[in-house]
Structure formats: structure tokens, C-alpha cells
Amino acid sequence: MGRYDLTFAARTAGQLPDWAGSAWRGAFGHALKQSVCVTGMKDCAPCPMFDRCVHARIFETPPPTGQGKMRKYTTAPRPYVLLPTPGGRIEAGQTMKLALRLFGSSNQDHALIIRALERAAWRGLGRNQLSLKLSQPETSTVSTLDAAPGRDLPEIDGDLHIELLTPLRIRIRDRYVGPADLSFGDFFSVLLRRISMLCTFHQRQPFELDFRALVDAARRVHWQSANLRLTPLKRYSSRQQTGIDMSGLTGTLVLAQRDAASFWPWLWLGQHTLVGRGCVMGLGHYRMTTVKSAI
Structure with a gap:
């Protein structure tokens, strides 16, 4: 990359x-x-x-x-x-x-x-x-877009805060996910699919991970908190001569430290690959920080 x-x-x-x-x-x-x-x-x-x-x-x-x-x-x-x-x-x-x-x-x-x-x-x-x-x-x-990232990553020293910097557009079962509906399982499965396709098609690296097992594990995890809103966004299409709705989710998601470890390498990499629809235009860009919980 x-x-x-x-x-x-x-x-x-x-x-x-x-x-x-x-x-x-x-x-x-x-x-x-x-x-x-x-x-x-x-x-x-x-x-x-x-x-x-x-x-x-x-x-x-x-x-x-x-x-x-x-x-x-x-x-x-x-x-x-x-x-x-x-x-x-x-x-x-x-x-x-x-x-x-x-x-x-x-x-x-x-x-x-x-x-x-x-x-x-x-x-x-x-x-x-x-x-x-x-x-x-x-x-x-x-740097290498590795199919099994894990090298040179910072350690998780607290709960994981994911800030959605640009509108996130995730489509599940023919509909875009709204602020109240974004599960960690859906977020992670879309991200992992994008990383696996980038690795396979562009890095020419076989994606040997057990995709189904990782996604099944992700579906058993829930956000510790989610503060999301639908951010309206439109772009103008010169080819279609009309505006196109590109609205998506922004805000902050929190994943407990105990839940984040198994998914950490791919979540970290997703800051660079982006996630969801419209990645080439900068949509689905997020930034992560870790915050220690107060005792």
C-alpha cells in the first residue's frame, strides 16, 4: 500500500x-x-x-x-x-x-x-x-497490505473508540444501515470483505484466514456504546445531470477492550483501506483511539 x-x-x-x-x-x-x-x-x-x-x-x-x-x-x-x-x-x-x-x-x-x-x-x-x-x-x-496483519501494531491499552470522520454507507440486505441499526458484526464483515478483496485482487496474496469464523465471532460482539447520526450528503453527477444522495453515518462507536483484541489488526488496517460504499471518494474513513476506563 x-x-x-x-x-x-x-x-x-x-x-x-x-x-x-x-x-x-x-x-x-x-x-x-x-x-x-x-x-x-x-x-x-x-x-x-x-x-x-x-x-x-x-x-x-x-x-x-x-x-x-x-x-x-x-x-x-x-x-x-x-x-x-x-x-x-x-x-x-x-x-x-x-x-x-x-x-x-x-x-x-x-x-x-x-x-x-x-x-x-x-x-x-x-x-x-x-x-x-x-x-x-x-x-x-x-507498506504491505497484509492478509494477516499483526506486525508493528500498537497495543490496545483501553476501550477502543472509533470516530467516523466521513459518512459511512453500509448496505445490508438491500438497504442502507441507519444510526440505530449498525451492529459490530455488520461493520466488521463489510470491512473484512474489503480487505480480503484488496489482498486477493491487488496484492495477489491468497486470503487464507477463516473468514466465516471471524465474522461469526464478530456477530457475537456488541458495541459498548454508539453515538451515531445520519449526515446528509449529496454529490452531483455530470453524467446523469442530477444530484445523488450519498448520506451516511458519522459519530463515535466504542468497543470494549476485552472484545477488541481478536479483531484489532483488521480494524487498524481499515483506517487506511476505509470501509463501506464510496471508499474511493473518501467515504467510510475512520480514526481509532484507545481510552482507559475510569476505575
């Missing part, structure tokens, strides 16, 4: 959506395609270069052949995450951060991807086309 931190400065004053993840994703897709496309075909699927195209790998992401238990999936999770700072009113010269996370072989194309993000920002983001300039070279660290 590669982590790249980019700093941009606004070339003029302007406005961005309060949640800028969708604007970044859309501008990035257009800029990357314009940078690498050699056929000019509008539809990528029938393109003769599909299997060798960086844009197709990042935005279409067909699963590799011969993936055993994963062969039923027709697409793989996208191998990137964009985490921008909040939008709103932006003054000329104001800096904005964008955290880019790449998984697996997409790190080999990180220079091209960052160049596409730079190009997208210069052309302008959002409906008002706010132009940004990349003002600081990227910094990167690369």
Missing part, C-alpha cells in the same frame, strides 16, 4: 463542495484518460488496449483471471482512495491537502497518477472549476 500526500494551492478564490471527494474523483478520471488513452474510444470495455491501459486498471478494474473463490466477482475493488481536506469557500493562495492511497501494482504507476491529479486540479474542480496548483512534491511510504 502506497501513501502519497499532496499539497495544492488555490490559484484564485472560489467555492468547492463541502465534501470534495466526488469532485476530485471525477476530475481525476477525465485527466487520467486524456493522459493515457491512445484510441479515443468513449467506451473503455471494447477497447483493444483495455488489458494494458492504466485508466482501465484504475477506473474499470477487471479482476485477474483464475482467482479461485473470488472468480464470481465481475469487478475488483478500485485500487485507490482519495482523501481530500474539506471544501467550502477557498481563498486565493489557500492550501489544500489530498491524501492518495494506492494498492498493489497501481503503485508502479504512481508518478503518472499524481501527474493526472495535478492536471485535474489545474483545470479546475467542481462546478465552479476552482483551479489548484500542486505546490509541494509528494511524499510517499509503502
